[in-house]
Amino acid sequence: MDMREQILTIAQHLVQQRGFNGFSYADIAEEVGIRKPSLHHHFPSKVKLGIALIENYTSQLETELGRISVLPITADAKLASYIALYRTSLDADYICLGGMLASDVLTLDDSMLPGLKRFFAMSIEWLSKILSEGESMQHIKLKGPVTDHAHMLLSTLQGALMIARASGDVAAFDRTTALILASLRRKG
C-alpha cells in the first residue's frame, strides 16, 4: 500500500469516527508516520483530501455492492449482506462516511457536495434495484414506489448506526435492521 492509499485509509477512519471537523492533518501525520507538511504533497488541502475520500469510499462500496448483486441469493439476503457491511465497521466505532459527512454538510466546502450527493444517489439506486428484484421474485412485497422504500431503508440504516454508537448499544442496531428486513418480507 503506497503512502497515498495509507493516508486515505487513516483519514477515512478518522472521518468515520470523529467527523470532518473532528480531526486535523497533525492526527493523520502521527498515525501514518510522516511529518505534517509532507501530507500536502499528496493532498494539497484538506478539502481536496475530503473530495478524494468521498470518491474513494463510494467506489469501494460500489465494488462490494457489485459483488453482492451477483450472489445467488434472494433479494432480502442481499439487503442483509449490505447491512452486514455496515454492521462490521460499527464494531470499530466506524459509521458510514457518507452519513458522517451528511451531518457536517453545512460546514463543508461546496466542492465536496457533488461527490456526497453522488454517494447517496448511488446507494439509493442500488437499493432500488435490489428491492425491484425482490418484488418481481415475490420475496419482497412493497406498497408504493420502490425509491421511497430505498430512501426509508437508507435512512433507517444511517440513523441506527448513529444511535447504536452513541448509546453504546450495538444490539439495538441488530434489532432495528432485523425488524426492517422482516417488514419487507411481508407487506412493507
Place this chain on the structure above:
Amino acid sequence: MDMREQILTIAQHLVQQRGFNGFSYADIAEEVGIRKPSLHHHFPSKVKLGIALIENYTSQLETELGRISVLPITADAKLASYIALYRTSLDADYICLGGMLASDVLTLDDSMLPGLKRFFAMSIEWLSKILSEGESMQHIKLKGPVTDHAHMLLSTLQGALMIARASGDVAAFDRTTALILASLRRKG
C-alpha cells in the same frame, strides 16, 4: 429572554446546523452581541455549555411531547405530530440536536454522554408509550416488541433528517416519514 437563554438558543441552533466541533465561542458572541470572554461568565467552558444544551433541548422536547400526549387524537396522529416537530426545524436546516451530537459522540467530553443517553432514552420511552397506546386502541399493529419499533422509528427519523438536508431534498423526508407511518397503521 435573558442573556443565558439567548446564548442557549443561538448555541443550540449552531450545534443543530454545524455540530459541536463546527462552531466556536466567537460565533456565539457575534450573533448574541456580547464579547467572547463575557460568554464564560454564563458558561465557564464549552463542555458545560454542551451539557446545558442537551439538558435544555431534552426538557423542551419533553414539554412538547407532553402536550402531544394529551391531545384527543389517535396514536398515529400523535406520531405524525412528533414528526412534524422535526419537519418544521428542517426548513431552517436544523436537524435534531441529539442526532447531531450522536454523530460527534467520539469527540465529546465524557461528561456530556449521560445527558445524551438520557435524551435518546426519553425519546424511545415516549415513542414506546404512544405505540403501545395505538396497539391497544387497534390503530396500530406491530409484530415484535414495542421498544424495537420505537428504535426503528427514531432511527428512520434521524437518518431521514440527515439525508434530506445533505441531499437538499426535504420532500424525501416527507415521503419516508409518510411511508413509515403508513406501515404502522397496517401490519408493522
Place this chain on the structure above:
DNA sequence: ATTTGACATCCTACCAGTAGGTAGGTTAGA
C-alpha cells in the same frame, strides 16, 4: 559507463489565524 536533469517524496522552519480560556478592571442595580 557516466553524467545530467527532472521529478517524487520527504524534511525543518515558519506563518497567520483561530481555538478555548484567564486576569483583572468597569459599571450598574439592589
Place this chain on the structure above:
DNA sequence: TCTAACCTACCTACTGGTAGGATGTCAAAT
C-alpha cells in the same frame, strides 16, 4: 457594598498551509 454582567488585553495550543532545501530514483544525453 456586594454582586451580576459586562469589558479590554492577553495567553497558549493548535489549525491548515507555505517556503525552501535534502535525498533518491530513473531516464535521456554525453
